[in-house]
Amino acid sequence: MIDPILAIETSCDETAAAVVQGRRILSSVVASQAELHAPYGGVVPEVAARHHLGTVNAVVDEALAAAGMRLADVGSVAVTQRPGLIGALLIGVATAKAIAYAARKPLVMVDHLHGHIAACWLEPVCLDPPYVSLVASGGHTRLDLVTDLREPRTLGQTIDDAAGEAIDKGARLLGLGYPGGPALERLAATGSRTAHEFPVGLRGAGTRDFSYAGVKTALLYAVRERPAPPDERERADLAASYQEAVLRPLADRLVAAAVDEGVPAVALGGGVAANGRLRELVGEGADRHGLRLAVPDRSLCTDNAAMIGAAAQFTEAVPWPRYLGLDAVATAPPGGIAA
Ligand code: KG4
Numbered sequence: 001m002i003d004p005i006l007a008i009e010t011s012c013d014e015t016a017a018a019v020v021q022g023r024r025i026l027s028s029v030v031a032s033q034a035e036l037h038a039p040y041g042g043v044v045p046e047v048a049a050r051h052h053l054g055t056v057n058a059v060v061d062e063a064l065a066a067a068g069m070r071l072a073d074v075g076s077v078a079v080t081q082r083p084g085l086i087g088a089l090l091i092g093v094a095t096a097k098a099i100a101y102a103a104r105k106p107l108v109m110v111d112h113l114h115g116h117i118a119a120c121w122l123e124p125v126c127l128d129p130p131y132v133s134l135v136a137s138g139g140h141t142r143l144d145l146v147t148d149l150r151e152p153r154t155l156g157q158t159i160d161d162a163a164g165e166a167i168d169k170g171a172r173l174l175g176l177g178y179p180g181g182p183a184l185e186r187l188a189a190t191g192s193r194t195a196h197e198f199p200v201g202l203r204g205a206g207t208r209d210f211s212y213a214g215v216k217t218a219l220l221y222a223v224r225e226r227p228a229p230p231d232e233r234e235r236a237d238l239a240a241s242y243q244e245a246v247l248r249p250l251a252d253r254l255v256a257a258a259v260d261e262g263v264p265a266v267a268l269g270g271g272v273a274a275n276g277r278l279r280e281l282v283g284e285g286a287d288r289h290g291l292r293l294a295v296p297d298r299s300l301c302t303d304n305a306a307m308i309g310a311a312a313q314f315t316e317a318v319p320w321p322r323y324l325g326l327d328a329v330a331t332a333p334p335g336g337i338a339a
């Protein structure tokens with residue numbers, strides 16, 4: 001019998017807790033702060049941290065109750081240690097340490113990206129390695145080769161903005177609210193993807209990295225240099241062409257990496273994975289090369305604690321009470337998750 005894990009995630013603007021047992025999610029609670037940050041057009045780190053502090057205990061209690069458990073019933077506690085907003089991470093790590101210490105449980109310090117990569121291992125998708133994973137969110141854009149879930153290997157990543165960040169900034173330039181992904185997708189659906197030719201960052205054979213600074217600036221000029229503000233039709237064309245320039249390299253490089261590495265599957269994760277056009281592009285590429293495409297439910301693509309509980313099962317637990325000296329870390333380890 002596998003012990004259930006209580007997992008906690010507070011790296012950005014979602015306060016989340018979950019109880020996971022093996023591949024099964026017994027409960028997953030996510031309290032989003034998106035509305036709180038919307039007036040600022042982005043996440044305000046200090047506001048996020050303070051809000052986590054006020055919410056985290058209630059979210060943990062709710063996750064345990066929804067799983068029909070008490071703290072004594074779980075085998076260990078897991079928490080996102082890195083990377084993320086340091087103040088936000090600290091709330092989760094301090095909470096998890098306190099809970100684990102009081103209950104005399106081991107603690108598992110989890111890498112947030114490792115969580116996104118492991119999300120599709122959970123039911124009902126149940127993807128097993130080997131596969132290539134694309135995580136595209138507001139903070140990250142990364143390709144990882146997963147031959148062993150204990151040590152995914154980073155193949156490429158963005159050298160400047162994350163894909164979700166480029167999408168949010170583009171949406172803002174087109175007068176859409178924050179977060180911009182869903183609104184940009186809706187507007188893009190009514191426009192032409194070929195009306196404008198936006199530059200694709202790091203175009204060239206074989207690259208596995210991404211760059212979004214150029215396309216973002218190109219949209220800024222395209223909007224600014226018009227004699228009059230774009231009408232509805234023009235905004236839709238700009239949205240569709242821009243979205244295509246952001247998404248196409250994600251799909252192309254994910255599929256190319258899987259083919260080059262000789263793995264039979266690709267996986268999507270992160271908030272941008274909710275985008276229908278991205279799924280379509282990756283789906284077409286995967287079909288062409290006979291690859292399985294694994295996409296977890298939207299609630300497992302955006303930030304959540306169930307994925308942290310999944311990754312925890314591939315991360316060494318720190319025994320009670322040795323973890324009391326460990327801390328949150330804002331950055332990703334330079335050499336990848338297992339480094
Ligand atoms: O994973 P996530 O919820 O939070 C982190 O950033 O970690 O990802 C949020 C990002 C935002 O940039 C948001 O605009 C984007 O995911 N997003 C989308 C869509 N839904 C959310 N991007 C494109 N199309 C969508 N439908």
Ligand code: ZN
Pocket residue numbers: 112116137270302303
């Ligand atoms: Zn994330």
